Amino acid sequence: MLKERSLANFFDEYLKKGSVFGDKSRLQTNYKPEDIPHRDLQLEQVGVIIRPALRLERPSNFFVYGKTGTGKTLVVTKMVDFLIETASGAGVFVSSAYVNCKLDTDTVYGLFTTLAREAGIDLPSTGLSTDDVSGAFFSAIDKKKQVFFIVLDEIDHLIKKAGDDFLYKLTRQNEQLLNAQVAIIGISNDLMFADSLDPRVKSSLSQEELVFPPYNAVELQDILNDRTLSAFAEGALETGVVEKCAAYAAREHGDARRALDLLRVAGELADRKSSGKVSIADVDGAEEKIERDKVADIVSTQPKQAQVVLFSIISVTNGSSKFIFTGEVYEVYRRLCQTVGLRPLTQRRVSDILSEFDMLGVITARVISKGRHGRTREIMLAEQAGTVSVRRILQDALGI
Ligand SMILES: Nc1ncnc2c1ncn2[C@@H]1O[C@H](COP(=O)(O)OP(=O)(O)O)[C@@H](O)[C@H]1O
Ligand SMILES: [Mg+2]
The missing domain is CATH 1.10.10.10 (Winged helix-like DNA-binding domain superfamily/Winged helix DNA-binding domain)
Structure with missing residues (x-):
């Protein structure tokens, strides 16, 4: 047991040292950074496909592939948001609804209730069939002359559970709509996934395909440096910390999520020791902890x-x-x-x-x-x- 005096010191020390973090939220996955280094080409490719919406012309449906942490979700959502902002400035109606088909739902019914919620449509909470919900969703968006983007992230997960019939129906929906036009953006980590689709679905959905390559270690360093600028207190990162995180994250494939997680967990470990600085050893500790947590996750599910x-x-x-x-x-x-x-x-x-x-x-x-x-x-x-x-x-x- 610590004596009272040293106990007081114990907390004083902590206060004096302060946290290694500045604006920690910048390290979270859902944070949307201003700059997206090393994705100029992909941002432009997405932009070119979706921009006809600004003239109320229906953009092609398209698919984005790439391994985890290659910036797919970030690039697509950022560009769609940006387009919607530009459209609203120009007095054109463009909207979107985003569904993560791994986290938000594992049924077609769930997909449409999520879409309806995203589109701000009130649904009675019970007694509706899947057709009722999809009907309510489409008639609500059809009230306006608009282009409506449906972003289906991690789409392979839903198709594994629910088949691809619903996608076929989605792609046919434009024939029924009078005012609105729907464009579908599918995102998947699984490059082989489209091959398993019904050929009709595949051809109407992947009118265009983009593949995001993994980042290399140097690119990951740039990404980290950009985000750490205000995520950490000044001077809190020892030399080599960013490089080490980037190197670890590039080992399997260049995964920006992994790199950011490593840096965040390393900071948390440093704070726990109230060392005031993130060291290379903390990065090793973070790598171990993330691996351990991953196994715990696998085991419990x-x-x-x-x-x-x-x-x-x-x-x-x-x-x-x-x-x-x-x-x-x-x-x-x-x-x-x-x-x-x-x-x-x-x-x-x-x-x-x-x-x-x-x-x-x-x-x-x-x-x-x-x-x-x-x-x-x-x-x-x-x-x-x-x-x-x-x-x-x-x-x-x-x-x-
Ligand atoms: N070029 C980049 N610049 C800054 N942050 C990035 C970049 N690419 C990815 N990230 C970040 O890495 C994490 C994973 O990116 P994400 O778009 O979710 O990957 P994916 O959807 O391909 O798995 C997110 O926190 C995202 O903000
Ligand atoms: Mg993603």
Whole structure:
């Protein structure tokens, strides 16, 4: 226990040092920066496609592809907002509704209620069918002579759950509208996604396609430097911190979201130590923490069976980092299933779950040959999955 005097010092120290942050909100994902470095070409491409709306001509529907953190959402929403502003200055009606098909909804009904809400339409809260809601949405926007952009972000997620019929209907909608004209902008991280669409949908939706390339480490540095200008207190970043964040974020593919997260978490770690400065070591700490959180996230959203499998691995491993046999895991898994009241899956199905975990980086698997006795698989728990917090998540989820 700290003595009262040192306790007072403890908080004084904190106050004196102050936070490393200035305007921290600049590091948040939904913050829209003024400048968008290294996306001039993409901003212009989007602008060229959507600008006929300024003359109330219907723009092409189009798709934007690119890996996560390549600026797709930022560039599209910024340009659409900017266009709407310009249009309103010129007395032309242009509107938009944005739906994140991963976060906001997983049904077509949900899609249209979100669109209606975005467009400021009041709907009765119960008793409506999907057709009622889409009908209400379209008749509301058709009251005005306008171009209406529907931005469907992370669209592949909704199509996986709900099929692509609704997209076909959306693209046909203009034939029914008297005043308004609808233009659809689809955004996806999955480059292969359009190939899975019905060819009619594909051709009417991807009249144009843009692919956003990943940023390289130098570009990420520029992006970070731009945003950190007022996100951090003056002199709070030690030399090399921005470079290190950019280098880490460029390792898999140049992901600006990852780079910003690293910098923010590094700042939070520095503040926790009240060191007054963000050091390179804080960036390493941030990288570890983000990886750990990612695993915790994966673990907590797994189906129950997979959680039991993982808990079995953790039990067999018992805190050590060594390879274990999948046979041992299966034995423990069967007993655990009894405890939590689940019917055990076959060894073959458990094997599939293990492959999935391997892909997600929760475990590492290797196949070893046992000479003429055939081959067997050994697995090792990833370091971030062997933590107390992962164990606790599983215990809570399974009630054990
Ligand atoms: N060129 C850029 N300049 C400044 N910030 C950027 C840039 N590109 C992306 N970002 C930021 O990185 C994060 C991820 O960008 P986002 O547009 O959401 O990526 P995507 O939609 O491709 O996954 C957001 O916080 C965004 O503001
Ligand atoms: Mg996005």
